[in-house]
Amino acid sequence: MVQTIPFSLSTLRSHSIFIPPSSSSSSIAPTDEEWELVNKPSDSAIGQKTSQMVIRDKDLLVAMDKEVRMMSLSSGEGWEVKDGKVGSYKTLKSPSLTFTIHQLIPNSTGRLLAVVGHHQIVVLVLPKTSYSGSTAGDLECRSIPIDEFQFSPSSNDAITKVAWHPWGEGGNSLWVLTSNGKLREYDILQPHDAVQTFHFLPEKPASSSKFTAVDPLSRFATSFAFSTGTVDFGPLMVYVLIANGDIYTMGPILPLHTELPVRYLQGLKAYTDARLAQIQREAVDVFGAEEAGLGKATFQSQWVESLVKQVKLAEEARSRRDEVDVMETPSRRTSILGRSVRGSESSPSRSKPIAARDGMVKVHPPHLTEAGGPAPGAHRALLRQGPAVFNPGPQEVGNFDDENDEDEELDQVASDLFVSEVVAADGEGEGSKEKETIIAIAWSGGRIDIGLEVEKPEPRWNSSRDPTSSVPVIPIIESVLLPFPHTDSLDVPSLSFLPDPLYSDVFYVQHAFGVDAINVRPWLDELQKETGEGDLPSSDVVRLVESASSPTKPIVGLVNFCNITLGYGLVALASSGQVAFVEMDLRIADSGVVPPSATSSAQSAPTHSDQSDPQSLLLAKPFDADRLIASIRQPNPPYNPSSILKQRLPDYNKPTSSITPEHLRVLGEISSQVQNRSEAIRNASQTIENRLDMQVKELQRQIKLLRECQASIEQLKETKTLSRAEDLTSKQENIAERLDGVLGSMAAEYKPQVGEVERKWFEELERLKMRVRGGGVVRGKALASRAQVLKEQLAAIKPILLESQKATRDTPSSPAQTTYGSKQLKPLEAALGVRSEELRRLIRRMEMLDVKVEVAGESLQEQDE
Template sequence: MAQTIPFSLNTLRSHSIFLPTSVSSSSSFANAATDGEWELIDKPTDDLVGQKMGRMVMRDKDLLVAIGREVRMMSLGSGEREWEVKDGKVGTYRNLHSPSLNFAIHHVIPNPTGRLLAVVGHHQIVVLVLPKNSYSVPQSGEVECRAIPIDEFQFSPSSNDIISKVSWHPWGESGNSLWVLTANGNLREYDILQPHDPVQTFNFLPEKSTGAKFTAIDPLSRHATSFAFSKGDVDFSPTMVYVLIANGDLYTMGPILPLHTELPIRYLQGLKAYSEARLAKVQGQARNVFGASGAGLGRAVFQAQWVESLVKQVKSAEEVRSRRDEEVDSPSRRTTHRALLRQGPVVFSPGPQDVGNGDEDEEQVATDLYLSEDGPSDEEAEGSTASEKQRIVAIAWSGGRVDIGLEVEKSEPRWLSSRDTSSASPIIPIVESILLPYPQPEPEAIQSNAPTFHSDPLYNDIFYVQHTFGVDSVNLRPWLTELRKDNSNSDLPVSEVFRLIESGGSPVKPVVGAINFCNITLGYGLAALASTGQLAFVEMDLQVAESTAVLPPPTAQHPAKSTISSDQPDSRSLLLARPLDIDRLIKSILQPSTPFNPFTALKRLPDAGKPSASITPEHLRVLGEISSQVQSRTQAIRSASETIEKRLDLEVQEMQRQIRLLRECQSKIQALKRHEAITRAERLLENQDRLATRLDDVLRDMAEGSRPEIGSSERKWFEELERLEIRIRGGGGVVSKGKALATKAQVLREQLAALRPILAEQQREEELASTTAPATTMSQHQYGSKQLKPLEAALGVRSQELRRLIHRMETLDMRVDAAGGANGAAYDD
């Protein structure tokens, strides 16, 4: 059993499609070149501008890679769950073979329909007719493809014309309109049905002088490097073509459309209304002001005539198609219009900053041009005054500089005529000049560097720059968002620049291809291919828009709406109550209730292995059984698909509900921030703090200035206290009022202390006498009591006086203590 590995982005890097060409293939190419033709060497002038590379591209779910002189294709469909590892190689691929692919491939470019692939070299172009589907061709080996060489007389190995850029026009009939820009400034259109000669040619550079004389003209000013079709919805913008020169000059010309074009009818209707309205406006201005808008009037007349002729061609083609006299699919614009005017060079005001990597003395080369339109959606534009979309113009330089500007005044078609004599050049202000960080390579690496642009599949304000040293992401959203604000007077923020992929090592492995993808198989990300066949990728996150990009604008809540919504099931409860059983769905498809084996049913026929000349009822019965099995299998797949779709609808509803809640919270927060009550509360708090400070100051001043007066009752009380103090302490002031009560009490205490031992001795003697001689004691006691009666009376009186004095002393002490505390508090006050 062969070893397999699961399909993923990580394992994609190990796929055999990225392996370099084998030695045998190289030797065969060398022998073919030796036997059949001479191998030509690039001329020295070819090194004036670095060669741009784009050797990897995606067509739907197919990946196409150019390795050397081979074009390889593999499928990335969801059906290939795993890859087989055989002989040290992971997976298989198809080699699209053609004898015309006998040159080094620099670019591969699919057309809008995905049926054709332009294979571009330094001097040659070949268009391959791709297989209809990747699963309709063998999984490995060579696949013979039909090749259509483009203008072999003009583009050959010995040609002097260097191919600068090749692109398919999005409005070409059946995707057959191929546009080729050469270094001499000629832009040619080729119809794949007539590939030998160009059907249209436009020159964006003046003819060279044939005289043999010295000239001071910059060679870079004679070398066209890139072109781009303009963007737009209503005006003449989609009919304009921009061409970039190596020295940074930018020219524009229009109206330019494919000779056989498929115009969107909506755009044609809008263009007709726009040209008529503009002509009426210019005519009104010319009548109101004498001699005003003369040149503008002639230009508007020419534009209206051109649109009218285009509308007539479309109508005639529709009439012919309705009569079916001849097959005409699209208008063929074979008109004898005036020669178009080449407008430019564009004036950059303010100009870009002169910054770059490498040697300062080495002049940079403008290598690629990028045009895009970004603005609010139709829903967002309804509630905003700044609803016009901005035209973004970006120019990449070999030194790593990227100039980003806005086309404020859009270019419009002009013809060579005396009625349109205005010579003003278009003006594009440069908003920002970005310097991409390069390592410190050799000067030759900078000179051969040719950055190219790649647009993002989801966002118009994001683009990628592929160069020799990696791939960078440039996000213009910060300053575009600030620019759309109605009252924005602050400085614009800078763009966000991130290095997504970097080619490390020494020597540098240049990046020769990059693709950005957004599909259900690979997700959302970017991959880059190095010249050594190494693949690097990065997965990116989707941006969550702050505006209502997912939901419609909020409307007023009506009772009827709430009633209708209450009858609908809640997406939250359905998500929780009905979990999605993936295993059951897969089992219902892979293991249906009725067996699915049409080969077994066919084998039941008596002549299954023989060719049959007639159809019998047995054949019909077996075919009916097989048809029933196929229908049952189809119904199971359809049922599983409906289940998945319903689940997806529920998840979308839940996401919308959550976004709606978040938006309501955001609006409530904004309303709270704007509410006047918060401002008033803040003012009240500030006033309260000020009042509290003032009250503290007032209380402090009152305490310092307060002098309380003593009333009559308080004065009498203090006098009484003074008298008590004099009586207790013995006089006060100058007059002495006799011995103090405290001295008297002390004398009495001393006398009492002297008498107590005497009385105690007498009491002991009496007790002793009573115990020894009771009778004698009785007689003595009766006799002694009469004699001692006066003494006892005197002692009793003295004892009562002492108790009274002691009690009075204690009372006075308590009053003195109380009076002393009150007096001290009064003095403290």
């Protein structure tokens, strides 16, 4: 029987997919692509990001050295235990996987997997989900090498981050950032060359001098992120992080083949049109236009208008193609700009929307054609904006600064960037929800700087019409120092971020010593309050996974998930193959009860006074004493008659005979304020009295419930009920005793009867026993004695045969003797072989009969007993 283990995330650590490959492969001679003995100077600036484990729907993919493994996490299947290994997995094979894998990045469709090394990238076309649940083995996959001329083992620039653009058509837009600050876009359908390249760092100057004052970290790009937004240019901006902590932005940036949401394009066009009209009204002259940013707004409006023009042309082309189908689909169709598309006079309607998918339209960057070539006309280059100014500036604080101050190579290095749009606390209605963009920077010493983006970056172009270049400012709200243990290792992998799949205010930090979760909700809610004073609370930081405080076994893979099959949690993978699973709790929104007004409480209270309320009146209608006191102390408008009297009547000490109408008017205002204050106090007093009445009613209700409980207890304590319960208890005990007696008698009287078939079987076993062992008059004819005689005869003949064979080998000179010996030996050997086979058959039969007889004898003894 095959042993299986049921599916469970808690037992995932035992699966064979996490067993590292054998070290024997290291003894094989390396290929030409593996000869990379000297680290490049740029590679030592920062460690490589690692993400060797991802989840695609219900499939788990793990990278081990140069292998990509895949298994199914379907809860309906068990894991088979075979040869000491739990479960099975598929190994995705490809001739292009010749390098050590550092990152696995699936695209939005789940069909493409970017396999990233230190200097190489290969995209695998993943099989369907059904293939992962089959038996173990190798599975050949189609591979797409990305720009082998640029990304090869001999490349000078390391790959620092790879990501799929969320708006790429079919999920085919792959973006790669290298350490020299170049951000390239690759289309999987044409992967040999980059379709777009953006420069975020200037080219290194050709200088023969060995000494320079330029910080080497300022020439090393470590990470990038796509911005967020709903109406403005936020989703079109790209942030790039430099190793020294600088952040540069550039935009608008779109993939070559983009599937853009229709709602976003509509909102973007309305936003740019309204903004341009406002600036045109404010720009009175040439200098005012320059200060208001008319040139920048004009460029932005023209860029959006070019996208709208592409959509209009696509609508017209589709309309011409669909003219033959107009009569079949008489529904009216509107364009993305809200205007109806007019057809021929005979057909006033159109059939299908222009969207590539539901709610999406296909566009491409205005400076490029649909095929990727330069578009006709003059197009200005995008302007790199930055670096951003931090307020306050970043501090050189880390876990290893005190120990490594003398070593220049261990400076604090910014390793990863995180940009997220967080929804603020809910207000009184849906329209009051606000969104804030947070920016987090991870430093190699374990420090996380969390800032708030106050001003959104806007697209800019290199033009004299837009000469102003304001520097973006990012206020740093908090700096979190993660607890790192003491270590002597210098090769520590970089810190990297991972967003939470459910909550936008939570993100995770993966590093060599474990995984930490950071929640920015405490200070974000406090920041949204208008009456907030004092210091902001700190973020909630929790260490979820600990890697035994050892950098030799760093965390190399981290995945989080939230679905109905796997639940809500995360799984972390160490370099040694150890796995940790953390199950997290969902937030439960508190649906608070809105307290009714004082008038409605006074009107509704007498109506339900005669009815029994199962809930407490005090809980159903909460009382906010602090708010009531604040309304008295700080009325609107504020009450301060003394200051008003001194301000309005500086000569208030004059006699009564010199009072003017102005004095009476001011005194009237003061009297009105005093009356308003008295009215507020009376209202508060009435509210307190209503609350006291409600407390009295609640006291009466609780006393009534206590009396009902007391009556119920007294009724249970009546003699009739108590005696009945005692009778039932005694009857139950008697029935239990009788059952025990019946079971005991049945066990004592039970005697199994031997049937006719069993009796014949035992007689047959007895006859076999007599035949094998012998007994009575046939003792000499037993099978055991006959087998013993045959063994003795064979033992007597065997030495004679050996001597004859030896004599035949020793005297080969006589041809007559040799011929005579061979002729005589052949029939003898044949006869001996037949007798030997018969002896072996008899011995096996005898042994089987001995076993059967012993078993039968034991069963007879048990029956006799």
